[in-house]
Amino acid sequence: GQQLNQSPQSMFIQEGEDVSMNCTSSSIFNTWLWYKQDPGEGPVLLIALYKAGELTSNGRLTAQFGITRKDSFLNISASIPSDVGIYFCAGFSTGSGNTGKLIFGQGTTLQVKP
């Protein structure tokens, strides 16, 4: 089945540092999304990417959709303590029905040291 490989698995950085994480897939996805999840809470949508090569920013977050549509990266600039959490990439996969589904990467756990 379709799988997303997300790396790194975890990161421990100093406040103020920049962060980069990426996702790769053997399959093409037409849409990539990046979510952040706090412990015990639901994933919160950060950025959605719709076009190959698209570069989108949301505050200190920047994400790009790879040209081949098989990869994406997320950058966080000038990290702050509230950036702590688990970041998931997700590819939108069309199904046999109308709605499709999200296939998630394994997640990147980010810890920020004040």
Place this chain on the structure above:
Amino acid sequence: AAGVIQSPRHLIKEKRETATLKCYPIPRHDTVYWYQQGPGQDPQFLISFYEKMQSDKGSIPDRFSAQQFSDYHSELNMSSLELGDSALYFCASSLLGGKVEQFFGPGTRLTVL
């Protein structure tokens, strides 16, 4: 802005019991998705509904069933619960016909003892 509402937030059940999880999508969203997230795992797609009809099906056990009602809320019914069903269950909603962004609820933490 209104978000996805899930109830209950926490549920404790015994093995072989049944459980019903409820989801109220964002107003005007017509599509509901259910995901299961085990400890330390990524969310796994279970099932989705569009305009009150089942649309796509993932790795949902036969012991589970779900439906979407006329007011677009959805319920996930889980029977003959097993220890391995202990997980976070998320509902997400989207507006099909628009972009495919799915917005997640806060989840229901199910513990099976």
